[in-house]
Amino acid sequence: MSMALQTKQTLFDIDQSHKKTCNPFSVPKRLLLGPGPSNSHPDVLKALSLPPVGHLDPFYIELMAEVQELLRYAWQTNNRLTLPMSGTGSAAMEATIANSVEPNEIVLVAKKGYFGSRLEDMAGRYGANVKTIEKPWGHAFALDEIQAALEMYKPSIFAIVHAETSTGVCQPMDGIGDLCRKFDSLLLVDTVTSLGGVPLFIDKWKIDLAYSCSQKGLSCPPGLGPFTMGPRAEEKLALRKGQVPNWYLDVSLLNKYWGSDRVYHHTAPVNMNFGIREALRLLANEGLEQAWTRHKINAQRLWNGLESLGLELHVSEDLRLPTLTTIRIPADVDGKAFSLHLLNEHGIELGGGLGDLSGKVWRLGLMGYNSTLDNVNLILNLFETELPRFKNNSVAAS
Amino acid sequence: MSMALQTKQTLFDIDQSHKKTCNPFSVPKRLLLGPGPSNSHPDVLKALSLPPVGHLDPFYIELMAEVQELLRYAWQTNNRLTLPMSGTGSAAMEATIANSVEPNEIVLVAKKGYFGSRLEDMAGRYGANVKTIEKPWGHAFALDEIQAALEMYKPSIFAIVHAETSTGVCQPMDGIGDLCRKFDSLLLVDTVTSLGGVPLFIDKWKIDLAYSCSQKGLSCPPGLGPFTMGPRAEEKLALRKGQVPNWYLDVSLLNKYWGSDRVYHHTAPVNMNFGIREALRLLANEGLEQAWTRHKINAQRLWNGLESLGLELHVSEDLRLPTLTTIRIPADVDGKAFSLHLLNEHGIELGGGLGDLSGKVWRLGLMGYNSTLDNVNLILNLFETELPRFKNNSVAAS
Numbered sequence: 135m136s137m138a139l140q141t142k143q144t145l146f147d148i149d150q151s152h153k154k155t156c157n158p159f160s161v162p163k164r165l166l167l168g169p170g171p172s173n174s175h176p177d178v179l180k181a182l183s184l185p186p187v188g189h190l191d192p193f194y195i196e197l198m199a200e201v202q203e204l205l206r207y208a209w210q211t212n213n214r215l216t217l218p219m220s221g222t223g224s225a226a227m228e229a230t231i232a233n234s235v236e237p238n239e240i241v242l243v244a245k246k247g248y249f250g251s252r253l254e255d256m257a258g259r260y261g262a263n264v265k266t267i268e269k270p271w272g273h274a275f276a277l278d279e280i281q282a283a284l285e286m287y288k289p290s291i292f293a294i295v296h297a298e299t300s301t302g303v304c305q306p307m308d309g310i311g312d313l314c315r316k317f318d319s320l321l322l323v324d325t326v327t328s329l330g331g332v333p334l335f336i337d338k339w340k341i342d343l344a345y346s347c348s349q350k351g352l353s354c355p356p357g358l359g360p361f362t363m364g365p366r367a368e369e370k371l372a373l374r375k376g377q378v379p380n381w382y383l384d385v386s387l388l389n390k391y392w393g394s395d396r397v398y399h400h401t402a403p404v405n406m407n408f409g410i411r412e413a414l415r416l417l418a419n420e421g422l423e424q425a426w427t428r429h430k431i432n433a434q435r436l437w438n439g440l441e442s443l444g445l446e447l448h449v450s451e452d453l454r455l456p457t458l459t460t461i462r463i464p465a466d467v468d469g470k471a472f473s474l475h476l477l478n479e480h481g482i483e484l485g486g487g488l489g490d491l492s493g494k495v496w497r498l499g500l501m502g503y504n505s506t507l508d509n510v511n512l513i514l515n516l517f518e519t520e521l522p523r524f525k526n527n528s529v530a531a532s
Numbered sequence: 533m534s535m536a537l538q539t540k541q542t543l544f545d546i547d548q549s550h551k552k553t554c555n556p557f558s559v560p561k562r563l564l565l566g567p568g569p570s571n572s573h574p575d576v577l578k579a580l581s582l583p584p585v586g587h588l589d590p591f592y593i594e595l596m597a598e599v600q601e602l603l604r605y606a607w608q609t610n611n612r613l614t615l616p617m618s619g620t621g622s623a624a625m626e627a628t629i630a631n632s633v634e635p636n637e638i639v640l641v642a643k644k645g646y647f648g649s650r651l652e653d654m655a656g657r658y659g660a661n662v663k664t665i666e667k668p669w670g671h672a673f674a675l676d677e678i679q680a681a682l683e684m685y686k687p688s689i690f691a692i693v694h695a696e697t698s699t700g701v702c703q704p705m706d707g708i709g710d711l712c713r714k715f716d717s718l719l720l721v722d723t724v725t726s727l728g729g730v731p732l733f734i735d736k737w738k739i740d741l742a743y744s745c746s747q748k749g750l751s752c753p754p755g756l757g758p759f760t761m762g763p764r765a766e767e768k769l770a771l772r773k774g775q776v777p778n779w780y781l782d783v784s785l786l787n788k789y790w791g792s793d794r795v796y797h798h799t800a801p802v803n804m805n806f807g808i809r810e811a812l813r814l815l816a817n818e819g820l821e822q823a824w825t826r827h828k829i830n831a832q833r834l835w836n837g838l839e840s841l842g843l844e845l846h847v848s849e850d851l852r853l854p855t856l857t858t859i860r861i862p863a864d865v866d867g868k869a870f871s872l873h874l875l876n877e878h879g880i881e882l883g884g885g886l887g888d889l890s891g892k893v894w895r896l897g898l899m900g901y902n903s904t905l906d907n908v909n910l911i912l913n914l915f916e917t918e919l920p921r922f923k924n925n926s927v928a929a930s
Binding site for chain 2: 146147148149150151152153154155156157158159160161162163164166168170171173174177179180181182183184185186187188189191193197200203204206207210212220221222223224225228252255256258259260333337338347349355356357377378379380381382398399400401402403404405406408411412415418421422423426477483488
């Protein structure tokens with residue numbers, strides 16, 4: 135038999151042209167102080183590398199329940215439908231849209247940065263009649279502006295970004311939930327850059343749909359998208375006329391796997407779930423109060439330090455996100471060259487601006503595992519000692 | 533400042549009810565001989581646990597190119613658009629549908645198991661006029677049956693499963709690509725349980741769209757969905773009237789990130805890509821000929837051994853998948869009890885039947901890292917020595 139197979143083997147006519155020869159690799163040491171991913175906690179990386187088990191294994195089923203429960207704590211919600219989508223934060227974002235939007239419904243999107251625009255794009259793809267209100271990048275919406283728009287458009291869904299990763303703005307949420315109930319709109323909120331790092335209360339704020347990511351406040355690598363859906367959104371899903379036009383993200387199917395039935399939907403990314411379970415455990419061990427306070431204290435230190443170096447922060451202090459700070463690139467500085475220098479010489483990643491802020495700001499994240507006094511001191515020291523070399527006249531002189 | 537924050541901290545009114553106390557965990561030792569996930573190669577798990585880098589880091593950009601090139605080799609294709617989707621195999625499956633189906637087009641699905649039905653479901657969600665041809669679970673389609681259906685329905689897309697994970701059938705592919713070109717249909721193929729383990733030639737077989745997974749023949753944990761799209765499908769995408777109705781899986785957007793522009797789309801699951809890069813490297817090191825031959829030899833040993841124990845295999849030998857074997861549960865055996873016994877007493881996962889084969893077969897996978905002589909001997913030994921205890925009369929007697 136073995137002989138016969140050996141003969142057959144020569145019949146395989148394999149094209150070797152893409153057979154690239156590679157060696158095992160090591161990764162360069164990076165301190166990720168951009169808009170995300172942030173560095174992962176070492177215990178999370180250890181959990182990630184445990185041998186996989188089956189997605190219907192009793193051990194895994196128990197772990198799923200732990201992930202859900204710990205996620206409810208992190209998000210401060212009792213929502214039954216709280217689970218990590220098997221994709222990145224963008225998949226969870228699309229899940230909130232795909233499961234709630236029905237064709238021709240009015241969806242009102244409050245745009246004050248890049249991720250508001252993405253919500254607009256996605257809602258359009260699901261057939262919504264999308265209306266928008268806009269603010270300049272770096273500002274937040276006032277409650278009366280939101281009220282006026284809800285009155286005008288009477289949307290089925292109102293979508294807004296809590297922590298706008300492109301601008302560093304934290305949208306004040308007080309009163310928005312009540313307004314949405316008054317106008318019979320579902321409240322859909324992006325919490326990508328707030329979960330785990332910034333005060334966030336899904337139930338208290340009357341949020342009906344929210345999504346986040348694994349790689350920022352949770353100190354886990356990217357690859358899972360926490361998702362939560364409250365009773366009002368669940369009811370809308372149950373009453374919808376057609377199927378959810380997205381199979382992978384269809385919560386009515388996913389619920390049969392994550393709920394008590396454990397009906398196979400797709401093969402879960404088990405190792406990523408090992409990772410997020412550990413990340414959520416570490417967050418619960420620290421406690422939300424402590425984690426939020428730590429982020430706030432370190433951000434405040436960073437802001438004070440940057441301002442004392444004469445740098446300008448793009449967002450007014452009352453609206454600043456503790457997890458992500460936008461720093462205006464001084465007019466005489468080559469911002470990109472400085473970022474490249476930090477990456478190449480110090481292994482530190484700093485983010486650039488997106489969209490309206492492209493070329494105008496650096497984005498500096500202090501998220502999860504990376505929100506430490508040491509990191510604040512390190513980056514402030516580099517801004518103090520090395521930024522001057524990137525002023526235009528200095529570059530020209532060197 | 534620190535005092536002020538401390539005071540503020542007491543203002544957080546945190547609900548502690550979901551603050552589950554958990555310990556760090558270890559996983560039970562499992563030999564995964566079901567339909568997948570299969571065990572991962574230890575080097576892949578090591579790669580998975582490396583610290584993440586940014587998704588636009590020059591190091592990561594280079595790694596992406598390696599993943600793409602190695603995937604082209606594994607799939608035997610020159611397709612430019614060859615990349616892992618940031619979700620599981622089901623996400624990649626949906627990506628082939630979402631990017632190719634336009635509303636009201638005829639999509640013909642050849643159904644001979646569970647995954648054909650899923651293709652039918654997905655195509656319907658994207659507005660296709662879905663037609664189907666069917667064979668009993670455990671059979672394959674003959675070329676003339678496919679020809680007759682193509683003639684009758686003249687579909688825009690013909691979808692078929694190469695390696696049907698629910699039945700253990702390997703669909704002969706000779707001539708299907710030529711027929712699809714003759715009838716101007718795109719050929720969309722499920723290669724979830726064939727990639728890396730079974731002869732598979734995307735270009736030679738004239739396949740226009742294919743998808744797979746990371747957790748079977750590639751010996752990587754689940755979480756990425758290899759995807760490839762040939763020039764004919766790319767042209768259809770370029771000419772489509774509306775936007776792709778799925779943002780996360782929109783290849784026209786993804787191509788700007790994976791192509792030369794590197795425009796941010798979503799934050800890539802960098803650690804999963806570390807893992808698949810290592811998995812694909814190990815496959816290239818072994819060589820496709822050797823990997824395919826190894827799977828075939830070990831499967832043949834398993835089949836011979838099972839038959840010599842008097843067990844019946846569900847699929848005729850000429851159509852059997854080397855990666856996944858369906859074994860008929862003898863009439864006098866409690867199949868579920870035997871699977872549970874293997875899991876609980878020996879840490880071995882065996883799959884049950886799905887759909888039409890529910891309760892009728894076990895599904896036994898020998899995939900990637902798990903396709904070894906030792907595993908064959910181990911499982912044959914357990915079938916020989918322990919299965920007799922699960923015959924109804926024995927159970928009753930004990």
